[in-house]
Amino acid sequence: MTTTVTPLYVEGQIGQEHYAFSIVYIQEIIKMHEITVLPGNKKNLRGVINLRGIIIPIYCLRSMLQIKPVMDTKHTRIMIVHLAGKTLGLVVDCVSRVIGFTEVKPVSEEFGQQGSIYLQAIGEIDGSFVGILDIGELFLQEVRGNE
Numbered sequence: 399m400t401t402t403v404t405p406l407y408v409e410g411q412i413g414q415e416h417y418a419f420s421i422v423y424i425q426e427i428i429k430m431h432e433i434t435v436l437p438g439n440k441k442n443l444r445g446v447i448n449l450r451g452i453i454i455p456i457y458c459l460r461s462m463l464q465i466k467p468v469m470d471t472k473h474t475r476i477m478i479v480h481l482a483g484k485t486l487g488l489v490v491d492c493v494s495r496v497i498g499f500t501e502v503k504p505v506s507e508e509f510g511q512q513g514s515i516y517l518q519a520i521g522e523i524d525g526s527f528v529g530i531l532d533i534g535e536l537f538l539q540e541v542r543g544n545e
Contacts, residue, residue, distance in 0.1 A: 404498035410490040418530045423479045430474045456487035
């Protein structure tokens with residue numbers, strides 16, 4: 399008997415758009431902390447936080463996706479991700495739920511150069527579509543852009 403494992407994703411929101419992130423990279427999701435701004439911060443780096451004695455750089459997903467900034471709200475969250483041996487934080491407007499999609503479709507050329515870099519696939523659940531973002535590619539582009 400073969401068992402099919404459905405990959406799980408964390409669904410988050412940036413403005414009115416819903417995005418999903420593979421749960422594989424997400425260590426935890428925390429409420430917004432006070433972020434210490436460092437002099438000479440990189441463009442998308444908001445600053446750092448101290449999480450249980452560990453200094454974690456915090457990046458703004460809105461800025462990375464070139465979406466207009468807004469004030470943080472009571473729903474704003476920081477997703478703590480572990481990627482390539484590094485722990486980083488990613489600010490999102492809201493985290494909704496953990497989901498498994500009924501169908502996942504690869505991104506086609508129609509989404510354009512920039513969209514296809516970050517957009518890994520499109521997931522469908524309950525008749526709605528959610529863009530699945532590639533956290534690894536987001537941060538890889540961030541590192542390349544700051545070299």
